Amino acid sequence: MESGAAGTGSLNIRHLQVSYGKRQIIEHLSVSGLVPGQVTALLGPNGSGKSTLLKAIAGLVSASGTVDLDGHDLLRASFASRAEQVVYLPQSLPASVHLRVFESLLVARRASGSTSPADDMAEADQLLRRLGIDALAMRFLDELSGGQKQLVGLAQALIRKPRLLLLDEPLSALDLNFQFHVMEVIRQETLQRRMITLIVLHDINISLRHTDHVLMLKGGQLLADGPPAAVITSESLARVYGVRGRVERCSQGNAQVLIDGLVDAVA
Amino acid sequence: MNASFDPLKDLPKAASVTPTLDDYRRVVRRRLLLLGLFLLAIAASVLLDFTIGPSGLSLHALWQTLVDRHSVSAGQQVIVWSIRLPQSLMAVLVGAALGLAGAEMQTILNNPLASPFTLGVSHAAAFGAALAIILNLGVPGVPEEWIVAVNAFIFAVIATLLLDLMARWRKADTGVVVLFGIALGFTFGALVSLIQFVASEDALQALVFWTLGSLARATWFKLALLAVALAVALPCAMRRSWQLTALRLGEDRAASFGIDVKRLRLGTLLRVSVLSALAVAFVGTIGFIGLVGPHISRLLFGEDHRFYLPGSALAGALILSLASVASKNIIPGVLIPVGIVTALVGIPFFLTIVLRGKGVR
Numbered sequence: 001m002e003s004g005a006a007g008t009g010s011l012n013i014r015h016l017q018v019s020y021g022k023r024q025i026i027e028h029l030s031v032s033g034l035v036p037g038q039v040t041a042l043l044g045p046n047g048s049g050k051s052t053l054l055k056a057i058a059g060l061v062s063a064s065g066t067v068d069l070d071g072h073d074l075l076r077a078s079f080a081s082r083a084e085q086v087v088y089l090p091q092s093l094p095a096s097v098h099l100r101v102f103e104s105l106l107v108a109r110r111a112s113g114s115t116s117p118a119d120d121m122a123e124a125d126q127l128l129r130r131l132g133i134d135a136l137a138m139r140f141l142d143e144l145s146g147g148q149k150q151l152v153g154l155a156q157a158l159i160r161k162p163r164l165l166l167l168d169e170p171l172s173a174l175d176l177n178f179q180f181h182v183m184e185v186i187r188q189e190t191l192q193r194r195m196i197t198l199i200v201l202h203d204i205n206i207s208l209r210h211t212d213h214v215l216m217l218k219g220g221q222l223l224a225d226g227p228p229a230a231v232i233t234s235e236s237l238a239r240v241y242g243v244r245g246r247v248e249r250c251s252q253g254n255a256q257v258l259i260d261g262l263v264d265a266v267a
Numbered sequence: 268m269n270a271s272f273d274p275l276k277d278l279p280k281a282a283s284v285t286p287t288l289d290d291y292r293r294v295v296r297r298r299l300l301l302l303g304l305f306l307l308a309i310a311a312s313v314l315l316d317f318t319i320g321p322s323g324l325s326l327h328a329l330w331q332t333l334v335d336r337h338s339v340s341a342g343q344q345v346i347v348w349s350i351r352l353p354q355s356l357m358a359v360l361v362g363a364a365l366g367l368a369g370a371e372m373q374t375i376l377n378n379p380l381a382s383p384f385t386l387g388v389s390h391a392a393a394f395g396a397a398l399a400i401i402l403n404l405g406v407p408g409v410p411e412e413w414i415v416a417v418n419a420f421i422f423a424v425i426a427t428l429l430l431d432l433m434a435r436w437r438k439a440d441t442g443v444v445v446l447f448g449i450a451l452g453f454t455f456g457a458l459v460s461l462i463q464f465v466a467s468e469d470a471l472q473a474l475v476f477w478t479l480g481s482l483a484r485a486t487w488f489k490l491a492l493l494a495v496a497l498a499v500a501l502p503c504a505m506r507r508s509w510q511l512t513a514l515r516l517g518e519d520r521a522a523s524f525g526i527d528v529k530r531l532r533l534g535t536l537l538r539v540s541v542l543s544a545l546a547v548a549f550v551g552t553i554g555f556i557g558l559v560g561p562h563i564s565r566l567l568f569g570e571d572h573r574f575y576l577p578g579s580a581l582a583g584a585l586i587l588s589l590a591s592v593a594s595k596n597i598i599p600g601v602l603i604p605v606g607i608v609t610a611l612v613g614i615p616f617f618l619t620i621v622l623r624g625k626g627v628r
Contacts, residue, residue, distance in 0.1 A: 055519075058519075058522075059522075060519055060522060060523070079525065080525055083522075083523065083524060083525025084525070087523050087524075088520075089520065089523070090517055090519045093520075094516070094517050096379075097515050097516065097570060098565050098566075098569050098570045099512065099516075099569055099570045099571060100291075100569060100571070102287060102291055103512070103569070103571045104516065106509075107509055107512045107513045107516065107524075107571075108513070108524055110509040111509045111510050111513035111521065111524045111525070111526055112524055112525035112526065121288060121291070125285055125287045125288055128287065129285075134286075137287040137290065137291070138287070138290045138294065140569065153520075156516070156520070160524065
């Protein structure tokens with residue numbers, strides 16, 4: 001793929017390295033041509049460096065290499081200018097935050113010095129309606145269910161109008177209904193807002209169904225990179241996860257992964 | 268509060284009002300009203316402080332002494348102007364300082380059990396003050412009347428920095444931070460005891476009385492100093508109120524919203540140190556106000572820090588003022604040190620928070 005020059009709006013990562021102390025978490029990772037409007041899944045076993053990769057891009061852990069968004073290196077950008085373009089959403093909210101949902105959206109804008117409070121309120125109001133959670137506006141965060149919290153967290157991220165949205169396991173602890181709903185919202189908003197969305201997922205079937213692009217990581221290295229159907233194969237499942245799996249089409253034509261067992265000798 | 272504090276003016280014009288905006292407008296109005304009610308209740312409590320109890324004055328006599336001090340007896344003048352008025356106002360200001368310090372501590376340490384008293388900051392300040400009172404040890408060059416306050420401040424800063432270090436080192440483990448704070452409290456408590464052990468009999472009595480926490484040492488100079496500290500700290504805190512609210516959503520999320528979390532923490536710790544150090548230096552260790560005030564405020568206002576912070580200060584002020592009234596009237600003719608009253612009321616409250624399971628997360 002072509003390297004991302006300014007103007008295309010794409011994300012290109014080159015030789016990214018992250019280490020905690022002497023332990024190297026991510027080694028020379030390069031990805032190119034993640035384009036606006038696409039949802040990219042980060043897959044891989046526990047400890048493969050998925051979350052660390054997101055944090056490094058968000059500037060929350062120090063890294064070397066370049067993370068080029070639309071011609072500008074995020075790793076060298078100032079704190080403020082990076083925050084204007086990138087939003088990172090951690091797995092979950094801290095428990096028992098006695099703050100109203102509506103206010104938690106205002107905070108996302110006002111905390112970094114937004115100058116138009118009236119606009120912020122109008123926008124928070126619109127966004128809640130758009131995501132179908134306006135009924136929750138006056139509820140407190142500590143009264144919400146896991147799924148509702150995720151949607152509110154997503155709204156907190158979206159109200160900052162990021163160009164790059166980083167989501168760390170947004171589906172953990174959600175029931176099936178909410179998993180589907182949250183992924184639909186993420187995909188729709190990514191497309192409409194022309195964002196680049198990177199999302200850490202554990203469920204391979206969700207990735208097959210709801211994402212446009214997949215990066216497979218293992219041991220801090222990128223093992224596969226491409227469209228879900230091309231990347232998620234029996235071979236890659238064995239290599240990355242150490243399982244014997246099949247990809248089959250269901251009666252409605254959707255691809256699905258079925259796991260038959262463990263690979264005998266785990267690589 | 269700072270001049271730009273008017274949450275209602277921020278709302279979009281009535282024409283564009285939707286149910287959500289309308290609801291929010293109502294929530295904000297109710298909160299402003301509540302803040303006003305707190306102010307009224309504090310005023311009422313101060314009046315109560317004057318009118319009931321031993322040598323209680325009638326409202327009329329009080330009014331006369333305040334407006335035209337020469338129309339009343341010299342004795343009454345002294346009682347009102349030199350004893351009761353400074354004490355009543357000291358209760359309000361110390362309560363506000365501890366309430367605000369507690370609220371900010373709970374936010375930056377992400378811990379509902381945090382307060383200057385429960386996490387040992389007050390004890391550290393008490394140790395610094397004891398060094399000055401008993402051993403006359405202080406920073407060279409500091410004027411005599413400031414030594415106690417400066418010493419208390421230095422040790423309060425050391426304690427808060429240690430707590431912050433611990434909180435960041437054990438990022439998620441808030442239980443460890445609480446235990447560490449309790450250990451800090453014990454340590455400085457033991458050091459104060461050590462000083463008591465070597466103190467002369469007179470100094471010992473002064474120190475013991477002082478560690479109990481009492482408003483009896485209030486003077487206009489101390490009042491002015493604390494008032495200035497509050498007048499600086501509260502607006503500073505209010506200017507950071509959105510950032511502090513964001514911090515409640517988690518450190519990573521706050522950082523991702525463009526907040527320099529490290530700087531925010533340091534500034535906040537400095538304010539907490541100043542406020543709790545002055546409170547301890549002037550009235551001794553008064554416990555649980557910094558714990559109870561913020562909890563009441565959180566229940567009434569939620570954690571939007573634009574309201575939570577002033578609410579905590581006002582709740583703290585009201586509680587300490589009421590405790591001061593109680594300390595004079597529980598046993599007729601005996602003035603119980605107010606620190607004992609707040610501890611007796613505060614400990615059951617503290618246990619409730621712990622036992623409800625909402626305490627340590």
